Amino acid sequence: MMGLASSGLSGLEAREPQLGEPLRTAASVRKLSAMEAGNALSVRLDGVVVALADGVLAFVLMDHTDGIYVKLPAKLAGKLQTGTRVEVEGHTEPGDFAPIVLATTVTWRSVAELPAPLTKTLAEVATGGFDAKWVEVEGVVRDAQVVDRASNEPWAARGGTKTTVLLLAWADTRMRVRVQEALDVTRLIDARVRIRGVCFNLHSSNRQFVRASLQASGVEAVSVLVPPPADPFALPLRRAGELLQFDPEGFSGHRVRVTGVVTHQQAGDSLWIRDGNRGLRVVSNQAGQISPGEVVDAVGFIDRGGYSPSLSDAVFRRSGVGPIPDPIWIPHFEAAVVHEADLIQIESALHEIREETDGIRLMLDWNGGLIEGVLSGMRRGSLPADWLPGSRVRVSGICVLRPETLRRESGLWSVEKFQVIMRGPRDLEVVVAAPWWTTRRTTQLLGGSAAVLIAVILFIGISWRRQILRRETERKMAEAEFSAILGERNRMARDIHDTLAQGLNAVSMQLELAKNASDHGVEKSLSHVATAHVIVRSCLADARESIWNMRSHALEKSDLAGALEDVLRRLSSGLSVEAQVVVTGRKRRLAPQVENDLLRIGQEAISNAIKHSGASRIAVGLEFTPQKVNLKVTDNGRGFDSSLVESAAGHFGLDGIRERVTQMNAQLRIASTPTGGTELVVEVESPDGSRHGGLPT
Secondary structure, rough: OOOOOOOOOOOOOOOOOOOOOOOHHHHHHOOHHHHHHHHOOOEEEEEEEEEEEEOOOEEEEEOOOOOOEOOOOOHHHHOOOOOOOEEEEEEEEOOOOOOOOEEEEEEEEEEEOOOEEEEEOOHHHHOOOOOOOOOEEEEEEEEEEEEEEOOOOOOOOOOOEEOOOOOOEEEEEEEEEEEEEOOOHHHOOOOOOEEEEEEEEEOOOOOEEEEEEEEEEOHEEEEEEEOOOOHHHOOOOOOOOHOOOOOOOOOOOOOOEEEEEEEEEOOOOEEEEEEEEEEEEEEOOOOEEEEOOOOEEEEEEOOOOOOOOOOOOEEEEEEOOOOOOOOOEEHHHHHHOOOOOEEEEEEEEEEEEEOOOOOEEEEEEEEEEEEEEEEEEHHHOOOOOOOOOOOOOEEEEEEEEEEEEOOOOOOOOOEEEEEEOOOOHHEEEHHHOOOOOOHHHHHHHHHHHHHHHHHHEEEEHHHHHHHHHHHHHHHHHHHHHHHHHHHHHHHHHHHHHHHHHHHHHHHHHHHHHHHHHHHHHHHHHHHHHHHHHHHHHHHHHHHHHHHHHOOOHHHHOHHHHHHHHHHHHHEEEEEEEEEEEEOOOOOOOOOOHHHHHHHHHHHHHHHHHHHHOOOEEEEEEEEOOOOOOEEEEEOOOOOHHHHHHHOOOOEEEEEHHHHHHHHHHOEEEEEEEEEOEEEEEEEEEEEOHHHHOOOOO
């Protein structure tokens, strides 16, 4: 079942009804579940139209069993009116809340009297089980407005079809009633009435009940049982403190009249008055500004639910002007309970200021507990500069109690806390200014100190890390320096061995030859002495080069091949040895250190061949390719067991060769047999001199 302007769930496109006997009563349709009603069961009903749905082609049919919502396709639109007896053929639909009927044929029979409605209370109708039922209820009209049926706005502001919306109340139940006709609302507000109408429900998309309302056809559906007073302001005055106090006859639910001096107003919503020594809130949407100090008469309905009663749906009028009332001083909580809804004043510490969407909320430390001061429509930037947490303040405003949640069935209802609704910034006066060391400033200072401390810690951490990195760099530099020194020592040892030691060996051999030749005459030994002299001078030159860590003197005068030829010539001079240097490939200069290392390796190999092998032929080969340079030294003298080369120790010449080969990242091969001579090959990867800083010639 839809609301007043709603439609069926499945629309106008009806499904074909199932075969079988049609349902013939409204009650049988209402008993269907949504799933059953969705099966498009055949229906044939006979009853009276008791209400027309507003805004859609639909009506409520009442037969002898119950009421049902009937929706019409456009082709069946006719002169529908209440009180018409009709016959409906169609099928069921689940509807949006309760089962409905989608008519395929409607036959208008005659005009008939409306059936007797079900007599129910407002509370019963509000339970949600009376959808599309024809009922009669009683209540007191708390509000009535003539509105435009299409827009639901007051009729005075628009034209069009008129309808009247009533707010009907009884005890704690309130319900909206729409009467499809304009009524005289002055005769209805505060009247006790009996209304006949059809119940419609507001529901969610989940087919769940929200609230109920009634729709009545016209003025004939509303009966006034007890008319309202002709002049509501002629009602007897009631004291604000006496409202809802014990009355053996109970509470009528009708309006009461009070009078008092205005303490505060929120225009269009509420005003607060003081009647004697008690305050009262009056809820009214009546236009007009009322100033504090004005005396008003107010007529309204008593509302309960708060700790103290208030008046709702009220009207008021000015009856005099008096002095602006002073706030009542509240020294303790018990005094606040007595003066709810009155203008009060307290003194407290300003604990915190909170800016919220609807205004400012002040947290006040009062008598050891926190209460709230509410200042609507204000922004924090517009507050006085001396409103600082920690200051001692005097606050005025309307006292609003917040009682405990109802957990007891009888007895005294206690209050947990209260608010102060301030009327403006003038309602707060700073009595003692906040100390400089406020919580906010302390927090800011602590935050700043924490930031500085963090910055210092970061600075120390960065400095410490830099110190560690510096020490690590120094350590690496020291290690590099030590490695350089060690490497230089090894280089000097190799150079001394390859130059001075080899030269001295050669001098020794020449002197030995001179000694042997002296037996045949001085002339025979002089040539050997001269050769020894030349070798000594060469050794002196090599010693200078080693001291100054310079390139080989031979490499300064010529390239690697020429230097090897010079070494081979000097070492083999005076010996019966056939010696030659053979160069293949495109000859080029290499990096200085590489050339020096290859020269010293070749010198060591030549010296070993002359000194140890007794060779009669020594050949030195240099092979240049784009990727490599190969140095090869071969002799035909006495060789040695090559398997012992890798494990040989204590022979400084071989150690020096290995160190130089390793330093060049080169490859070393030594092949030798005791009777087949020796071959030493060094392969250096060097496509050009740029890898080691050399230049091609």
